[in-house]
Structures are given as structure tokens and as C-alpha cells.
Amino acid sequence: MPMQQKAIVIHSPGSGRSSKLGEAIEWLRLAGMEFVDVLPISALDGLPPQGPVWQKQGIQLAIAAGGDGLVGGVTSHIVSSGLPLGILPLGTANDVARTLGISMDIEQAAATIMQGKATSIDIGVAQPAEQEPHHISDPHKPVLPTDAQSYFVHALTIGINVKFAKFATDKQLRKKYGNLTYAAAVAKALQSYTPIEVDLDFEGVAIYDQGVNGKPGEEPRILNKTVHVSSKVAQVTIVNSPVFWGALRASVPGVNLHDRLLDIVIIEADHLANLVYKILRFFRRSTIQKADYAGWYKQFPELFSAERSHIPGIHHIQAQGITIHCRGQQAEATLDGEIRGQTPIHARVANECLNVIVP
Known part of the structure; x- marks a missing residue:
């Protein structure tokens, strides 16, 4: 990156490490960065995408100073303009930054913004969804217009993670548990877990034909028909970037930021203890296992050659959308860890890519 840059900083006052924002800005200023403005993300609520406006002001870089939710919110403002994004990981998990190899050390992250390179990565787009997060318990929250859309960089989720997001962003819970807020939120979300009956329509499913020695081939072929699945689930996660759980760095195997595919993980409903065991097994797998043509695959045979995990009760499918x-309800959806969408919801690989600064 050139040494002289005009930038705007968008930050989240509620981020886990927001107290380090001043330190990061001062470091960047001393390194030659010129700041046109520093705004809280709430200042953008209700506004159309601001990327083109910022470019007219001579801004060359948008900096997201916060966690994954902030990264997703800023992305929705800049992606159509092509304005590059720098990330200061001031959140609690910072899964997007970890995926991109950006240091959790603020000075090193700032150095990446000044000295790194821009790369284009895939992102997802969801509809109906919004840039501004809302509270799951808000009884006056209006139904989103069907044409409202927003982007996500990390993941879109329905199910257990929505309740987790509710607890993880609760101010009283944050005050009570501090650095242990995420662990407390996970425990509370699991305690209140209830299965959801879903209908899933996959578009552009990636099929991996058997290659040499019976192993899946490297390049998939894209199925040119919609595949319908009905199931009772604990969670459906549409993954764009693979790292989860912050410092624990659990990673979804096989996720690629440049393959023009979303990785969709379906966790079937089960007893709580079984769910925890299967989720841990899913993240820990090091090789693709052999699938048994039974159960789920007998119901949905088109997905047999698309399966990437082969762990009973957890399914990993790649698709374009x-x-x-x-069934029988309208469920909330999280985009990048914040409640910003609702079912029925459609998600796909965005036509646009995000230009982001990496080491």
C-alpha cells in the first residue's frame, strides 16, 4: 500500500477491545495515514451504501475497527464501490481477521493496513437482510422488505447461533462475565436449544466425482438443478470464511475464499450431549471420511457425492446458493454474528468480491 492514504475509520464502541482504538489510530497517524473521519457504525444505520460517497470525498481506504459483525456491516457499505477494507481486530472473536492471517496484536494489524497488499475474496449476500443489527426480543421490529439485502463475510446462521448472538451481545451478560461472556453465551444457548423444521433449496450444488483410487476428484462439477431437503435441525450455517470460536481457532475444513462457492453445514436435531460431541468431531476431522449410503443420503441421493464431512448428523455441502x-414460524438469522436477517431467506455467493488488506 502507498504510504500516504486517506482513510475513514468505522468502529464499534461495544467491541471487546474498543479501548485500543485510540492507540491504533495514533500508530497509523504516525505512520502517515490521514483520517478524514472516525465514526461509530451506528452513524451509518439507515443510510444507503456509503462507499461511493466516501470515494467522492477522496477517501481511499475504509478501516473496520471491531469484530466480525462490524466487518460485515462495513462491507455492505463499500463492496459495490470497490473501496478496499482494512481491519483492526478489536472484537472478541475476530474470526474473519484470523482467517486472513491478520495479527491480533494491534500494532501489527495496523502495520498490515499500511504495508500489506489488497486481495479479493468471495463474500455472501442474503435477502431479506439489513446492514443494521436488531435485537431478537424486539416486539416492534418490522418485517424486513423482501428486497432488502445485505452482505456477510464470515457466516450466516439460523438455529442455536442466533440465541448465542442474543446472549453474547447482552450488555448485562457482558458486564457480569467479561472475557468469559462467549463461554457463558454458548452455555445459555445450548440450554435453550429447540429443534427447527426447515426446507432447504440448494442451487448449484458442487458434486465431487470419484477420482483416482476412489478418492474424490479435486475439481467439482456444478449440478444444474435445485436440490430440495426437508429436515429437523439444530442449526444451518452458511460459511464463507472458515475460522470459528476466536482464539480456539476451530476451522471448517475445505473452505476456500476464492472458489465462488458457499459451504453449507447442516446439523441435524439430536440430544444435546450428542450435538456437542458431533460438532467437536466435525471441527477436528483431518481427512474426508467414507460415507454410508443410508439415512440422509437415501432421502436426498443427489447430495451423496456432494458430502464433505460424512459425520452422521452433520452435513457439509458446497453450493452457489x-x-x-x-416451517410454521419466521426465524431470525445472524449475519457475521449479528441478527440482521429473517426467514424465508435466500443466500448466494455475491457477484462482487471484497477487496481487503492482508499481510
Whole structure:
């Protein structure tokens, strides 16, 4: 990156490490960065994408100073303009920054913004969804317009993670548990877990034909028909970037930021203890296991050659898009860890890519 840059900083006052924002800005200023403005993300609520506006002001770089939710929110403002994004990981998990190899050390992260390179990565887009997060318990929250859309960089989720997001962003819980807020939120979300009946319509499913020695081939072929799945689930996660759980760095195997595919993980409903065991097994797998043509695959044979995990009760499918309907209810959806969407919801690989500064 050139040494002289005009930048705007968007930050989240509620981020886990927001107290380090001043230190980061001062370091960047001394390194030659010129700041046109420093705004809280709430200042953008209700506004159309601001990337083109910022470019007219001579801004060359947008800096997201916060966690994954902030990264997703800023992305929705800049992606159509092509304005590059720098990340100061001031959140609690910072899974997007970890995926991109950006240091959790603030000075090193700032150095990446000044000295790193821009790279284009895939992102997802969801509809209906919004840039501004809302509270799951808000009884006055309006139904989103069907044409409202927003982007996500990390993941879109329905199910257990929505309740986790509710607890993890609760101010009283944060005050009570501090650095242990995420652990407390996970425990509370699991305690209140209830299965959801869903209808899933997959578009552009990636099929991996058997290659040499019966192993899946490297390059998939894309199925040119919609695949319909009905199931009772604990969670559906549409993954764009693979790292989860912050410092624990659990990673979804096989996720690629440049393959023009979303990785969709379906966790079937089960007893709580079984769910925890299967989720841990899913993240820990090091090789693709052999699938048994039974159960799920007998119901949905088109997905047999698309399966990437082969762990009973957890399914990993790659596709270009998916529509999620929840039977008998309208369910909330998180985008990048914040509640910003609702079912029925459609998600796909965005036509646009995000230009982001990496080491």
C-alpha cells in the first residue's frame, strides 16, 4: 500500500477491545495515514451504501475497527464501490481477521493496513437482510422488505447461533462475565436449544466425482438443478470464511475464499450431549471420511457425492446458493454474528468480491 492514504475509520464502541482504538489510530497517524473521519457504525444505520460517497470525498481506504459483525456491516457499505477494507481486530472473536492471517496484536494489524497488499475474496449476500443489527426480543421490529439485502463475510446462521448472538451481545451478560461472556453465551444457548423444521433449496450444488483410487476428484462439477431437503435441525450455517470460536481457532475444513462457492453445514436435531460431541468431531476431522449410503443420503441421493464431512448428523455441502424456509414460524438469522436477517431467506455467493488488506 502507498504510504500516504486517506482513510475513514468505522468502529464499534461495544467491541471487546474498543479501548485500543485510540492507540491504533495514533500508530497509523504516525505512520502517515490521514483520517478524514472516525465514526461509530451506528452513524451509518439507515443510510444507503456509503462507499461511493466516501470515494467522492477522496477517501481511499475504509478501516473496520471491531469484530466480525462490524466487518460485515462495513462491507455492505463499500463492496459495490470497490473501496478496499482494512481491519483492526478489536472484537472478541475476530474470526474473519484470523482467517486472513491478520495479527491480533494491534500494532501489527495496523502495520498490515499500511504495508500489506489488497486481495479479493468471495463474500455472501442474503435477502431479506439489513446492514443494521436488531435485537431478537424486539416486539416492534418490522418485517424486513423482501428486497432488502445485505452482505456477510464470515457466516450466516439460523438455529442455536442466533440465541448465542442474543446472549453474547447482552450488555448485562457482558458486564457480569467479561472475557468469559462467549463461554457463558454458548452455555445459555445450548440450554435453550429447540429443534427447527426447515426446507432447504440448494442451487448449484458442487458434486465431487470419484477420482483416482476412489478418492474424490479435486475439481467439482456444478449440478444444474435445485436440490430440495426437508429436515429437523439444530442449526444451518452458511460459511464463507472458515475460522470459528476466536482464539480456539476451530476451522471448517475445505473452505476456500476464492472458489465462488458457499459451504453449507447442516446439523441435524439430536440430544444435546450428542450435538456437542458431533460438532467437536466435525471441527477436528483431518481427512474426508467414507460415507454410508443410508439415512440422509437415501432421502436426498443427489447430495451423496456432494458430502464433505460424512459425520452422521452433520452435513457439509458446497453450493452457489440456498434458500431456507422454517416451517410454521419466521426465524431470525445472524449475519457475521449479528441478527440482521429473517426467514424465508435466500443466500448466494455475491457477484462482487471484497477487496481487503492482508499481510
